[in-house]
Every structure is written in structure tokens, then in C-alpha cells.
Amino acid sequence: MSLELISFKLCPYVQRSVITLLYKEVPFDITYIDLNNPPEWFQEISPLGKVPVLKVNGAVLFESAVINEYIDETTGSPLHPTDPLLRAQNRAWIEYFSTMLMTQFQMVNAETEEAFEARKSDMLSQIQRLESQLGSGPYFNGQDFSLADTAAAPIFTRMVLMNERLNYFDPATAPHFDQWGQTLLAMPAVKNSVVDDFDELYIHFMKNMGSYISSRI
Ligand SMILES: N[C@@H](CCC(=O)N[C@@H](CS)C(=O)NCC(=O)O)C(=O)O
Incomplete structure (x- = not known):
């Protein structure tokens, strides 16, 4: 599985996904953008114009809570409670x-x-x-x-x-x-x-x- 996280260096919502990925020792690439001057390719793939975006084998996920649940469900032992x-x-x-x-x-x-x-x-x-x-x-x-x-x-x-x-x-x-x-x-x-x-x-x-x-x- 190829994971690319689109990030802005100061964004706390991206940080959530990075913590999940690091904690679960999942390999990923990270690409930083300038939110004050977002590149065109980012505007095309991000429905709300926000980071984080996670590209999974090229497919786009957005919203940190959703991204974190996806990472959690597809890698290692689940961090989300089972109850x-x-x-x-x-x-x-x-x-x-x-x-x-x-x-x-x-x-x-x-x-x-x-x-x-x-x-x-x-x-x-x-x-x-x-x-x-x-x-x-x-x-x-x-x-x-x-x-x-x-x-x-x-x-x-x-x-x-x-x-x-x-x-x-x-x-x-x-x-x-x-x-x-x-x-x-x-x-x-x-x-x-x-x-x-x-x-x-x-x-x-x-x-x-x-x-x-x-x-x-
Ligand atoms: N609800 C979103 C919030 C993400 C968010 O607000 N990201 C900010 C940066 S920290 C952003 O991309 N802002 C750009 C904008 O609103 O145009 C999530 O949890 O992923």
C-alpha cells in the first residue's frame, strides 16, 4: 500500500495522522504545501481545500478523523476500541x-x-x-x-x-x-x-x- 500524506507544517489535524502512522510504524511519504499559496494539483484533489489529504495508491481521503480510522483499520492492531x-x-x-x-x-x-x-x-x-x-x-x-x-x-x-x-x-x-x-x-x-x-x-x-x-x- 502506498501512502502519501499532504501536509502543512503547522497543521494540528495533519499531525494527528502522522502520530497514528508513526505509532503503528506504517511507512508513508509526506508532501508539504504552502496553504497560503496552494498548488493547483492540491486544489484539484482536496474537496474542501484543506489538509490533511491522504493518497492511498492514488485514491484521495480527506478529514483527519476519517483518515485516522482508515489507517487504523488497515494496519496492525486496532487503536480504536472494539466496544x-x-x-x-x-x-x-x-x-x-x-x-x-x-x-x-x-x-x-x-x-x-x-x-x-x-x-x-x-x-x-x-x-x-x-x-x-x-x-x-x-x-x-x-x-x-x-x-x-x-x-x-x-x-x-x-x-x-x-x-x-x-x-x-x-x-x-x-x-x-x-x-x-x-x-x-x-x-x-x-x-x-x-x-x-x-x-x-x-x-x-x-x-x-x-x-x-x-x-x-
Ligand atoms: N476538519 C478538518 C480540519 C482540517 C483543517 O482545518 N485544516 C486546515 C489547516 S490546519 C486547512 O487546511 N485550512 C485551509 C483552509 O481552510 O482553506 C480535519 O479534521 O481534517
């Missing part, structure tokens, strides 16, 4: 993590202090709701690493860099969430899921957004 109720719950939480990623982006993008504070408050509420869902770990479902973990890890990759500079989240307020993040960030599949200069690129991105936080980074 249908737990699997459905995991799918719902994966959607929740997508909302958190969007809130995180809105924090970066907020033009005014007021808008930033509103999005920060959304993020902290979302963390609290998630905290009440988490057990003692180490993973989202307890002992078993799953697609829910691969979908949540990109939140932590960015949150660490933001929080070092903006100090908006106190780990003591959500200890399970914090511990879970530390566990995920220590995993080789997560560490290696971004480009080597990711931190510099993300900080540059925040600084040059022209948003409220740009001057505070």
Missing part, C-alpha cells in the same frame, strides 16, 4: 478535541484583548469539562493508547509553547489533563510528528499573526 459504545464515545470526544483546536487557533487569532480573554475562557472551560472525563490515565481510555490520544496530542504540542509565553493555564487546576498531556508529549510518535523546527515556526506564526497575542509572544 461499539466506547468507540462511539471516543469519536464524539475526537470531535470535541477538534473544537478545542479551533478554540486554540481563535486564541492566537483574536484581534483584541477582549476577544482573546473570551476565547481563553472558552478554552479553560473546555479543559475543565475534559478534566472531569479523565481517569487516572495514562491515556484517554486508561491503559490503552487510542485514536482519541492521537487526536488530542496536537493540542498539547501547541499549548506548551503558548502557555510558556502567556501563562493562561495553571496545571494544578486540571491535574489529570496536565498529566495526560505530559504522557503524550513524551511519546516518540508524538515528538517526531512535527518538523524539527516546529517550535520556531509556531512562535514565528504567533508573532506574525498581527493579533492581540503577537506583541506578547
